[in-house]
Amino acid sequence: MREYEIVYIFRSNFTPEEIEAKLERYHGLLTADGKGEITAVEQWGKRRLAYPIQKQPNGYYVVAQFNSEPEPLSQLERLLKLEDDLLRYLVVLSEGELPLPESMRVLRDGQAGESEDGRPARAKSRRKDEDEEGDEDDDEEDEDDDEDKED
Amino acid sequence: MAFRKVCRFCENKIAQVDYKDEHTLDRFISDRGKILPRRATGTCARHQRQVATAIKRARYLAIIPYIRGYQT
Numbered sequence: 001m002r003e004y005e006i007v008y009i010f011r012s013n014f015t016p017e018e019i020e021a022k023l024e025r026y027h028g029l030l031t032a033d034g035k036g037e038i039t040a041v042e043q044w045g046k047r048r049l050a051y052p053i054q055k056q057p058n059g060y061y062v063v064a065q066f067n068s069e070p071e072p073l074s075q076l077e078r079l080l081k082l083e084d085d086l087l088r089y090l091v092v093l094s095e096g097e098l099p100l101p102e103s104m105r106v107l108r109d110g111q112a113g114e115s116e117d118g119r120p121a122r123a124k125s126r127r128k129d130e131d132e133e134g135d136e137d138d139d140e141e142d143e144d145d146d147e148d149k150e151d
Numbered sequence: 152m153a154f155r156k157v158c159r160f161c162e163n164k165i166a167q168v169d170y171k172d173e174h175t176l177d178r179f180i181s182d183r184g185k186i187l188p189r190r191a192t193g194t195c196a197r198h199q200r201q202v203a204t205a206i207k208r209a210r211y212l213a214i215i216p217y218i219r220g221y222q223t
Contacts, residue, residue, distance in 0.1 A: 007171070049213035058153065063171065090212055092170075101172035151197055 042099035158195035184219035
């Protein structure tokens with residue numbers, strides 16, 4: 001079991017609810033065996049792409065962090081490759097980054113959270129670089145274990 | 152580019168450079184979108200490696216451009 005982070009870029013013509021439904025389908029694959037667990041989902045919402053992808057100027061970004069065994073993950077990737085509505089995705093080993101960087105959080109909170117849509121961001125406090133605030137995050141200890149190993 | 156004695160990630164005690172943080176990565180790419188060398192940014196070796204990886208991931212995710220200052 002290791003910790004991963006996935007970034008999805010969907011086509012921008014979806015509502016948060018539609019995205020939610022897709023995510024549920026994807027993440028269902030990971031949690032199906034009862035071992036995988038989604039630890040954080042953060043919808044960045046619609047964003048301008050730095051360059052067009054499939055002629056689309058905008059994309060809908062979602063970042064999720066999860067624990068998984070290798071097999072469900074490869075199943076997920078197989079599914080994602082076939083998705084037409086997904087412009088791009090990236091799975092990386094999570095190094096304890098926040099699902100939304102601090103600098104972007106400040107920006108978004110300034111805009112009165114219009115992209116938030118009441119979507120609670122779980123596991124906001126995963127900072128390892130700053131002093132550990134043990135009271136905020138109880139699953140911090142078991143997360144640290146499998147960090148150093150690489151396949 | 153002013154010479155920096157200490158790597159800014161070490162200074163801020165950032166263990167891992169985040170590829171999603173475009174505002175930070177922006178300081179490590181040139182006006183053409185190239186990755187700046189250590190001599191220009193003062194980044195330490197460990198963090199420079201992380202910066203390079205982070206920039207490449209961010210490029211793939213269209214968070215930062217591969218080439219900047221160029222319009223078709």
